[in-house]
Amino acid sequence: MSRQVNRTIILSVATVAGGLGLSALAHSPDIAGQAGSGFWLGTLLLWLAATLAARDLAGLAAQQRKPSGLLALAVPLLVGFLLVVLWELITVGAGVPAVLMPPPSMVAARFGGALPVLAADFVQTFVKSALPGYAIGCAAGFGTAVLADRVPFLRRGLLPVANFASALPIIGIAPIMVMWFGFDWPSKAAVVAVMTFFPMLVQTGAGLAATGRIERDLMRTYAAGYLTTLVCLRLPQALPFIFTALKINATLALIGAIVAEFFGTPIVGMGFRISIEAARLSLDMVWAEIALAALAGSAFYGAIALAERAATGWHPSMRAAR
């Protein structure tokens, strides 16, 4: 056991140190763009060490009776580190043109240097467009699902129309929304609202239909009305479905907000920046925006997943985490 722990620690440290060392080495003028076989052998060895370390770490994490957050996080961190280092070594060592694939160090430098621009883009695209659109779309989808469940006429009349609307391509509706709501963020929020509406509608509808007969009969024996049954039985039962929609929509919202900016926008925003910087061949800025989008999207998704765990810990899919 302790020997295994020792080996894991040595391998992990070797991976991190080797990765950082090789990356520094790659930038020396003798190697950059003209790396010899020795350099590539070192890269292969690093790969090997990282693979073994990741395997050992995963084994240790599996052995633990109560999984601790740190060890469970170590494996993806190590794998992520390896990917970034390999990317750096190959692009720098082989001299890949920055237009095709800038090395991560260049992207990071650009990210650090362009913080005010990135912050303004983030506020414009995520805070002003994606979040309000997400809130509006999810709330409307939820409300429509509850209404359609209550009023049979709506269920038959509205659901096919909603289905039809959801099939509209985003590149079709984005210009229309710009016509309706102007160039600034409201048109982007509208695109996001349209995109997030349908998943929430379908999931909530499925969740409301998920209650069993005995559970409903029980409420009937209590002479419980529609609203009491909804609050005490059907909404709690639908909660796991609703959270699924919230998670799907979290990623959809950011994609929608970014893509919508390709169709007319003021001179700020993540989608705007990506389109003009790509045209100017400064791919490092494009990658910096992509990194920002990935960070924001993951954090948003993670926050919703945490809320889900807190709210639906009773559900079989969540019980193991309790």
Place this chain on the structure above:
Amino acid sequence: MPRASAAALRTVPPTDADATEDRAPEPARAVVSVSDLSLTYETADGPVYALSGVDLAIAAGEFVSFIGPSGCGKTTLLRCVADLEQPTGGELWVNGVSAEAARLRRDYGFVFQAPALYPWRTIERNVALPLEIFGVPKAERRERVRRYLDLVHLGGFAKKFPWQLSGGMQSRASIARALCFDPQLLLMDEPFGALDEIVRDHLNEQLLSLWRETGKTVLFVTHSIPEAVYLSSRVVVMSPRPGRIIDVVDCSRLGRQRPLEIRESPEFLAIAHRVREGLRAGHAYDE
């Protein structure tokens, strides 16, 4: 069929108070009164006669079991009493009013085949569910939940979730939930059907002593002959297609105090034999 408007029936003065105070066995005080009840489902393959010509009167304080093979309508009859199913003919009175009025008055507690505990609520909040819906004040709610959880020996499990408990414990929790608002009528639909023999014996003993202590009227659906005879003051034997009563067996001579060993006594075996004969006759009729 007394499906007159509920509003009109609610003006009928409640009769359950004095009907249950004295546990008089005379049929005049019938808690459940059924005459010529029938229920026919219209299906694509023609009508299905779930119940046909059922006559029965159940007095306050009785423990009546319904036994019969699957599809004999015993559960359907119980669901009719609970107003979960609508009869297509005949008369049905519960505590002197229609089944619907009795349901709206919350006259009965129903225990289903499955515990039907809500997994997002702890055991104590599951038991408190009817009290919350009926608007019982919080302090009284807490006191009642504690009392009824103790009654079914689940006092230590109040904060657990249903899925952390065994099947037998879940059944007991669902019984506590049906009892906690103190209905005088208890409708139980094969509540112990999914449990093993030992747990079932244990719960039967507890149910019997509970019935003795509280004097509630119990309608109990089962397909186990020993369970029916052991628990009941009367056993109603039913046969399928069409669902009807073929025999009513009186078990009151076994007394109210019944140790589990009574199931080996000659009287018990004689009654069980008669129930079995009735079931067999019902089957012969079918073939």
